[in-house]
Amino acid sequence: MDRTSLEQLLRQGLSLAEIAERFGLHESTVGYWVGKHGLEAVHRERSAARGGLGRRQLEALVEANMTIAQIAEAVERSKATVRYWLTRYGLSTRGGVGRRPAEQVQAAKRAGLATAEMLCPRHGTTEFGLNARGYYRCKRCRSEAVARRRRKMKSILVQEAGGRCCICGYDRNMRALHFHHLEPELKRHSINAKGVAVALEKLRAEARKCVLLCSNCHAEVEDRMVSIPAGAQARSPG
Ligand SMILES: [Zn+2]
Ligand SMILES: [Zn+2]
DSSP, X not given: OOHHHHHHHHHTTOOHHHHHXXXXXXXXXXXXXXXXXXXXXXXXXXXXXXXXXXXXXXXXXXXTXXXXXXXXXXXXXXXXXXXXXXXXXXXXXXXXXXXXXXXXXXXXXXXXXXXXXXXXXXTEEEEEEEOTTSOEEEXXXXXXXXXXXXXXXXXXXXXXXXXXOTTTOOOSOXXXXXXXXXXXXXXXXXXXXXXXXXXXXXXXXXHTTEEEEEHHHHHHHHTTSSOOOHHXXXXXXX
16 A cells, blocks of 8 residues: 555545455555554544444434534544545435535545445435446346346247147246257257346247246156147247
8 A cells, every 4th residue: 555545545534444445455454554654543543443434323414414514523523534434325415515416426436336325216225336337227227127138038939939838728927938948958048047148049049949838737748747749849930
């Protein structure tokens, strides 16, 4: 750790624990560098004992319409420390600077946070993750979108495969319809698996080698209790 940045952070009133948190280091490592550079942690023992600011406490103060300066005074910490923890929790005070979501995002980026709590219009305050393109995205929105896409792909493939069990005609719940491979040795992508993110065209090619079976008939076919009707195998392509 270089002396200049360390000195700067200490001057902002950050504790060793807070500096360590920012760099993903252990507190004692920061302590080592502070000593090595002949610097001194401000209120060293006091800050270390206090650790981070609590979310509930900050929320209550923000709720009371206090400014950063007022909160800093109330919790007896520096403004930089208050600002750091507000960003961490995705909170923002109502007056003054740093209120808009765009500024929240900038602050999170400056602090080097891979995940931060932000406001999602659908899910409220929740965890956002920094994606590869450098945007923070709501994690819950993201996993819902993945599930939606997967359901849509399956519904296309199910319709193309006739939309019903080729033995009993069951068609009420798509989740109970499985793709059964006619020649398992040619199996390349599993259509039934939940975790696959294979392109539709590849799955479509795979679906052509399958017949559609409901869960019950699938079990009976696998146990050789029934066989697949000959007509079911000669599906028209497409
Ligand atoms: Zn969301
Ligand atoms: Zn069936």
